[in-house]
Amino acid sequence: MSREDANHLKIFAGRSGHELARRMCDHLDMPLGAARSEIFPDGEVIVKLDEDVRGRDCYVVLSTCTPVNDNLMELLVFIDCLKRASARRVTCVVPYFGYARQDRKDEGRVPITAKLVANLITKAGADRLVSIDLHAAQLQGFFDIPVDHLSATPVFYDYFMSIRDELKDLCLVSPDVGNVKVSESFANLLGGELAIIHKRRVSGSEVRTDAIIGNVKNKTVLMYDDMITTGGTIVEAAKLVLEKGARSVIAAASHPVMVGLAMERLSSSPITKIVCTNTIPGGDRLSPIKDRYIELCVAKMLGEAIHRIHHNMSVSALFRKTAGAKR
Numbered sequence: 001m002s003r004e005d006a007n008h009l010k011i012f013a014g015r016s017g018h019e020l021a022r023r024m025c026d027h028l029d030m031p032l033g034a035a036r037s038e039i040f041p042d043g044e045v046i047v048k049l050d051e052d053v054r055g056r057d058c059y060v061v062l063s064t065c066t067p068v069n070d071n072l073m074e075l076l077v078f079i080d081c082l083k084r085a086s087a088r089r090v091t092c093v094v095p096y097f098g099y100a101r102q103d104r105k106d107e108g109r110v111p112i113t114a115k116l117v118a119n120l121i122t123k124a125g126a127d128r129l130v131s132i133d134l135h136a137a138q139l140q141g142f143f144d145i146p147v148d149h150l151s152a153t154p155v156f157y158d159y160f161m162s163i164r165d166e167l168k169d170l171c172l173v174s175p176d177v178g179n180v181k182v183s184e185s186f187a188n189l190l191g192g193e194l195a196i197i198h199k200r201r202v203s204g205s206e207v208r209t210d211a212i213i214g215n216v217k218n219k220t221v222l223m224y225d226d227m228i229t230t231g232g233t234i235v236e237a238a239k240l241v242l243e244k245g246a247r248s249v250i251a252a253a254s255h256p257v258m259v260g261l262a263m264e265r266l267s268s269s270p271i272t273k274i275v276c277t278n279t280i281p282g283g284d285r286l287s288p289i290k291d292r293y294i295e296l297c298v299a300k301m302l303g304e305a306i307h308r309i310h311h312n313m314s315v316s317a318l319f320r321k322t323a324g325a326k327r
Helices: 003-008 015-028 068-084 113-124 137-142 153-162 177-190 232-243 262-267 283-289 299-310
Strands: 009-013 035-039 045-049 057-061 089-094 128-132 147-150 170-174 193-201 207-213 220-227 248-255 273-277 293-296
Touching (some): 009 299, 015 057, 015 068, 035 068, 045 068, 057 299, 128 299, 137 147, 147 299, 170 177, 177 220, 193 232, 232 248, 232 262, 262 283
Parallel strands (some): 057 089, 089 128, 170 220, 248 273
Antiparallel strands (some): 193 207
């Protein structure tokens, strides 16, 4: 990137996005923007910019992961800080978008919080949003600003093709009906078969798997989803496919949310390999599964997307090999 571009383009990071933003800046050969997020003793957050952003094209990298509300508030304050410092454009790079599952009224007297969060980000002054593998593609329509919905599929494709020989007879298994389209496209890319698991959610933390459609006998099963949260779905699905004769099970997901009983379930599960990206910081919390955990980096993809947005180029051209977004 030229010095002139680097002077006009600024990338900043919230607390949950610092390492990822640093890698993005390394890819773009530019320094990370100088800014600080601090917490007052009473819990309030303050953002301070340590460099001039007047007239600049600014990007703030921050996933609204756990603690969700703290990170969301930091994002809103960051946007306001940049706008009041006269940034020309503020783009929120939110690799993992929290509250995405609250996207509809599936029963009486409940909110559509995903829309509320979209309104908050827009009202705070954001001009654009970039995210990876939203839980539902229609979330793009919740925003009154442009949304670049990126797919992590190319990152997973490169990794699994690098080990394709050891995967042998491969079967892509969709952990639920909503992810069938993505799993089918990914199966076509990797040259594998497709199977579908029928599940019933008993509660927010308990999932029951009842049946599987397709043949997994003597196959390496790859279960690919947008996120692993409590681990209930993926672990029960792994047990089911092994009962049906699968040789081994690999779990892959864009977002390693992994809260609640996730570490306990995954560490004691029959899953041989867990592959996720760094949309959410890993760190010590993943130590119980470090022997089977593989982290893929999305920094290059996000850096290229920012480069294209900054230069008014096509972002969709980055995703020739993509399994699309979950519906």
